[in-house]
Amino acid sequence: EAGVAQSPRYKIIEKRQSVAFWCNPISGHATLYWYQQILGQGPKLLIQFQNNGVVDDSQLPKDRFSAERLKGVDSTLKIQPAKLEDSAVYLCASSLGGTVMNTEAFFGQGTRLTVV
């Protein structure tokens, strides 16, 4: 079974530039998560989708971050404009969703963003 795919693996941009990350979840997984993991910290949830609807985006800095999952499958996360403090690994995860027993989340390898 293919895992969660993310691209690119690495990205270096200058501050105030824009950047986009792509995620393809495991086939059949209804729930998709984007996390931000700053060096030395645990992952912090940015946004959670159930199919193509947003379940939780309370920690998403909406003035610069946006995410979409138009057809309930792939998702993109965009930052515009980037700040130095956005340097982090951006993790995508997916799960079957629904009942408590199906909440295991499978993670992609992440995109490491460096803002200079």
Place this chain on the structure above:
Amino acid sequence: GDSVTQMEGPVTLSEEAFLTINCTYTATGYPSLFWYVQYPGEGLQLLLKATKADDKGSNKGFEATYRKETTSFHLEKGSVQVSDSAVYFCALYNNNDMRFGAGTRLTVKP
């Protein structure tokens, strides 16, 4: 809101030593609890989980018991190996929200 607190690292052990990484949580209701592991250069992988009080999750020699009375989910392994060197994250899932601890880096020396 819900939160997870892990013992701070880094933790350095010799091969075959006993490992405990403490994890406590704060949550309303009945969360599911997880340990994830991140090996160098790789993504997060689920190590074990427990979905209700007194459940014991186990995998690859690691164990953790869901203790509601102490709101804890401590990770243990009786004899660690060099290949266990990684960062370990405790996490909870509750009300459609998954929260992670800060992670504990484990280094096992031969």
